[in-house]
Amino acid sequence: MDSRELAYFVAVAEERNFTRAAARLGIAQPPLSRAIRRLERRLGVQLLERTSRHIALTRAGEILLRAGREALTALERAEHLARRAGRAPRKLTVVTKPGGDAGLLEPVLSRFAAHPDAIDVEVTVxxxxxxxxxxxxxxxxxxxxxxxxxxxxGLASEELLTERELVVLAPDHRLAGSASLRMADLAGETFPRWTADAPGSGPVITDTGQVAELIALGRMAAVLPESVARHLGRRLVAVPVHGRRTTVLAVWPEERRDRALAAFLRTAAEVAATSPPLDPPATEAPPR
Structure with a gap:
């Protein structure tokens, strides 16, 4: 099975229609139909159930669709990696969401720049x-x-540091004067949803700048890593949540084996190991 006929099958299986699939692929419908029938004959299984009104996948077709998507994605990734490896100058691209690095990235970049195996670093937020x-x-x-x-x-990872989680509240919130809280104390509060398909009725957050604004307006509360909660500003109140911790990982493709990446990961681990706590005097006692 070559990648072209696999792409043909995936298009038909996703569209459930030969005409739409042919238009998506930029080919005529008759050659597409013939290609799918040849594929079925070669595999010795029926992939599609065809009627005059619709197309449905057989069990074999469902399995091939799932595996075919993964194979085509892997081929695209291999092509992208090969092209990228051939470009110069070499650089290391580091990605994080806002606040996702717990404040580690700046000191890691500074220390890594002095490493003998250092290369240019591009940061993507x-x-x-x-x-x-x-x-x-x-x-x-x-x-x-x-x-x-x-x-x-397909990814390798290493734990870097663990920090407390704090609930961030508006200054006039009923719990704003608490020294510490349990999650049970927050029952009934509205919390943000970080993706559209996350459960709950809170607002979907597409930009971290929304968080402080919505909390200040009294529209929600948010449980956040301490390194994020302490920097939201707007005179918001941050209260430790008993027993809640969050851990930051460094994650990279597991097949990667190069000195620059290894040096960056070692540097990140060293910086994390020597990072002082965010709020040394604070002690977290169980709420009463």
Missing amino acids: CGIGQEKALLRDGAADVAFVRLPQADLG
Whole structure:
């Protein structure tokens, strides 16, 4: 099976229509239909159930669609990586969402610049949840992300540091004077949703600049890493949440084996190990 006929099948399977699939591929419909029938004969299985009104996938077709998408994505990524490797000068692309590095990136870049294996570094600030996709398609070399992460397949990772989580409240909020809170104390509060498909009724956050504004207006509260919560400003109140921690990871494609990336990761681990706590005098006692 070559990549072209696999792409033909994926287009038909996704469109559930030969005419639309042919238009999407930029070819005529009869050659597309013949190509799919040849594929079925070669595999010895029926991939599509065809009627005069619609097309449906057989069980074999569903499996081939899932695996075919993964294979085509892998081919695209291999091409992108090969092209990128051939370009000069070499550089390391680091990606993080706003606040996703817990303040590590600036000292890491400063120390890495003096490393014997250092190369130029480009920093990309991405949207929420985009880091892993950028790593997998070759647009980034290393990312800072926070646990939990649902899918790290194909990626290697190393824990860098763990910090407290604080709930950020408007100054006049009923809980703003608390020394510490439990999540149960926040029952009934409106919290942001970081993706459109996340559960809950809170506002979907597309830009971290929205967070402080909505909290200040009394529209929601937010549980955030301490390094983020302490810098929201606007005279907002940040209260430790008992038992809540968040961990920052360095994540990179597991197949990568080069000295510059290894040096960057070692530098990040060294900086994280020597980073002072954000708020040394603070002690977290269980709320009463």
